[in-house]
Amino acid sequence: xxxxxxxxxxxxxxxxxxxxxxxxxxxxxxxxxxxxxxxxxxxxxxxxxxxxxxxxxxxxxxxxxxxxxxxxxxxxxxxxxxxxxxxxxxxxxxxxxxxxxxxxxxxxxxxxxx
Amino acid sequence: xxxxxxxxxxxxxxxxxxxxxxxxxxxxxxxxxxxxxxxxxxxxxxxxxxxxxxxxxxxxxxxxxxxxxxxxxxxxxxxxxxxxxxxxxxxxxxxxxxxxxxxxxxxxxxx
Numbered sequence: 001x002x003x004x005x006x007x008x009x010x011x012x013x014x015x016x017x018x019x020x021x022x023x024x025x026x027x028x029x030x031x032x033x034x035x036x037x038x039x040x041x042x043x044x045x046x047x048x049x050x051x052x053x054x055x056x057x058x059x060x061x062x063x064x065x066x067x068x069x070x071x072x073x074x075x076x077x078x079x080x081x082x083x084x085x086x087x088x089x090x091x092x093x094x095x096x097x098x099x100x101x102x103x104x105x106x107x108x109x110x111x112x113x114x
Numbered sequence: 115x116x117x118x119x120x121x122x123x124x125x126x127x128x129x130x131x132x133x134x135x136x137x138x139x140x141x142x143x144x145x146x147x148x149x150x151x152x153x154x155x156x157x158x159x160x161x162x163x164x165x166x167x168x169x170x171x172x173x174x175x176x177x178x179x180x181x182x183x184x185x186x187x188x189x190x191x192x193x194x195x196x197x198x199x200x201x202x203x204x205x206x207x208x209x210x211x212x213x214x215x216x217x218x219x220x221x222x223x224x225x
Contacts, residue, residue, distance in 0.1 A: 042215035058212060090157050103213065105157030
């Protein structure tokens with residue numbers, strides 16, 4: 001059971017480049033999330049999804065896009081990379097999002113924009 | 115979700131109990147208290163959660179005051195591997211799973 005798998009683990013982008021951060025879970029979880037964590041700070045929610053075909057913005061969505069075509073996958077797209085997007089990105093999933101269920105996090109993608 | 119307040123850092127000797135406090139004075143009746151930890155920039159790891167009763171699992175114990183305005187996470191026998199940032203999160207109601215992470219408490223376990 002792999003849990004939540006994120007790829008790549010590390011990436012360096014030049015300003016203006018685009019990339020997709022991949023996230024996949026094999027636990028049949030309905031809810032999936034993308035967070036970013038800047039150095040020395042807590043996690044901030046970028047986007048979330050409550051099921052295939054349904055996504056919504058979190059606290060810091062600007063500069064990002066998401067899609068959820070399947071239950072398993074929740075990719076995060078950066079269209080025009082900026083230095084402010086240098087961060088560690090974590091994907092998470094849960095079965096029941098409202099109460100009583102812990103979240104499973106991936107190991108993160110460390111992105112540097114230069 | 116209700117806001118939480120945690121001390122920025124704490125120390126603990128290896129083998130002793132680590133008691134991490136959290137204040138959540140604005141918690142509402144349908145909100146749970148969750149604890150997560152993050153070891154050296156890995157993904158956060160779920161530890162335990164509770165509503166109003168004390169809870170215990172293989173990792174830790176959670177003590178919630180009767181008025182639910184504060185709680186304490188207890189690691190009964192701290193090891194060096196418990197050195198991490200510990201996050202107390204209050205969550206429930208209509209926020210549909212969107213955890214709000216604060217600054218957390220940096221717990222350092224010393225030999």
